[in-house]
Amino acid sequence: MSARDIEGPPDTAANLSGRSYPFGEIAFRAILMLAVAIVLGILIGLFVELSLRSRQSFSANGWSFLWTSTWDPVHEVFGILPFFYGTLFTAVSAMILATLLGVGVALFLVELSPRIVARPVGFMVEMLAAIPSVVYGLWGIFVLAPWLRRNVEVPLHDHFGGVPLFSGYPIGIGYLAAIAVLTVMVLPTVAAVSRDVIAAVPQSQREAALAIGATRWEMIRIAVLPFARSGIVGASILGLARGVGETLAVAMVIGASPNITLSLFDPGYTMAAVIANEFAEATTDLYRSTLIEVGLVLFLVTLLINIVARLLVWRVTGGERSGGALL
Amino acid sequence: MRSLIWLAAVVAVLPLLLVLFYVVSQGLPALRLSLFTEGPRPLGQQGGGVKPAIVGSLIMVGVGALAGTPIAVLTGVYVREYAGARSAIVVRFLIDVLAGVPAIIVGLFIYGLIVVPMGGFSALAGAIALAVILIPGVARVTDEMLALVPGSVREASYALGVPRWRTVVQVVLPAALNGVITGVVLSVARISGEAAPLIFTALGNSVTSTALRQPMDALPLRIWLYASGPYTVWHQQAWAASLVLVGLVLCFALILRVLFRRPDLS
Secondary structure, three states: OOHHHOOOHHHHHHHHHOOOOOHHHHHHHHHHHHHHHHHHHHHHHHHHHHHHHOHHHHHHHOHHHHOOOOEEOOOOEEOOHHHHHHHHHHHHHHHHHHHHHHHHHHHHHHHHOOHHHHHHHHHHHHHHOOOOHHHHHHHHHHHHHHHHHHHHHHHHHHHHOOOHHHOOOOOOOOHHHHHHHHHHHHHHHHHHHHHHHHHOOOHHHHHHHHHOOOOHHHHHHHHHHHHHHHHHHHHHHHHHHHHHHOOHHHHHHOOOOOOOOOOOOOOOOOHHHHHHHHHHHOOOHHHHHHHHHHHHHHHHHHHHHHHHHHHHHHHHHOOOOOOOOOO | OHHHHHHHHHHHHHHHHHHHHHHHHHHHHHOOHHHHHOOOOOOOOOOOOOHHHHHHHHHHHHHHHHHHHHHHHHHHHHHHHHOOHHHHHHHHHHHHHHHHOOHHHHHHHHHHHHHHHHOOOOHHHHHHHHHHHHHHHHHHHHHHHHHOOOHHHHHHHHHOOOOHHHHHHHHHHHHHHHHHHHHHHHHHHHHHOOOHHHOOOOEOOOOOOOOOOOOEOOHHHHHHHHHHOOOHHHHHHHHHHHHHHHHHHHHHHHHHHHHOOOOOOO
16 A cells, blocks of 8 residues: 555656656666665675675685684784684574563463553563663663572582582573663563564454454464464574673673683673674774674674574564564 | 454563563663763773763664665655556566565675675665665655545646646645655654664774774674673663663654654554
């Protein structure tokens, strides 16, 4: 039901009489195309720029850059495996937690809650996305990490120290804190898209389930969730993309130490965080170029994740964009 | 099961309340007039403020929004009003991809595109990085808001013999204006909280600067710097600066929510 469906008079008139478009029309179209060209140019420019500037790193570090784990800027030995691992470990964990929470919130908003509660809750979850990353980081360093250390890490370490997950030394700053902060930051994305996807489930599905005697929960389980499944998967992958790219909040609470470990308590590092922390201080050209190559890898990873997620969400919502909340 | 879903809703809302609580309770004691009127003092001295950061944020966010908004709105207009079915899908997809690019990568891109050729860090580079981050959000909102304008409005305009482009500019866009403005303001609120794209574009500055070709400070940059440092004075000011930043962002969001009710999505 957009403008496209309506044939405007200038087009028809021009086409019938064989004349070309009037000047204003041509000029306006040119301006629009220019804007689109700029957006396209930004995307292409991003890729070209990052590729060109990481050439030096590529020729010096080669492919083994991707799977070696020594990061020694002083001797210019670079391997990004620990950063890659840290990025995926934190983002995937946060995605799983945020999906559980986010689908819960979405079901709450669409299926369960009285309208008077749904509005403020929806608003507050949206507002989670409005808090700047650095503020989450600040809160993470001074409030969350000490709290986690006292109330979660120390008890777990004392009782289950033998389990690899809890074997690290509990210092508060580390993977667990990063995952917790990321979960909160990713939640609004997952919740907003899940809500749209669940709301898109046809009412007749629900009515059919209720008509054969399902309780409300059974109705959600047999009629709503299966219908929304691939959209929810898309929502959580969108959350994954956001988590992978999140920079400062993670940089502030993860401990900045390249570390491949299963322990939740150990400090780690992510690709985005290492760029943020070290780029401004990178002293040699090769070091700087290497960090840009880290950026290129990160760019390609988020690109891939985003494309998969969009396709999944689009399939459910039928081409219309989802995740209506802007922030 | 029902209680589990209620629990999820409570757990989801809790972090916002906690963050707000700490930002207010930690930030309020350090919120003095000098925060807005003075620059950072040398280490070891008490007092001082974040004036360079406040001025810098205003300038860079302003320039970024002015540069990005027209491009974004025009892109949104193209997608909804002019593009054929296939190119609409392609451009929409590109906008989504751009929205998914991490802010830190945008910073790297602008570093290579502007900082290196210009020979130094500058507020201009920071503003452009912010513009790049603003564009996809505003383009998307414009697209969505134009979709809400009924086709009959366009038909009425055509029936009066108004050309297509003037219909878009003088009839359709004004009808969608409230929604577009809301989107712009929310995007502006979002970019004013971004520090990642500014680290190696605008760099930061401890004296108040208004020159676009010089390094410039910004509130989120200052918070990042202060939070990573070991000094209590810095931490206090980081909390106070966070209070200012969060207060601004939430005020924007709340006022808009009341002024222009967006179509209810839930």
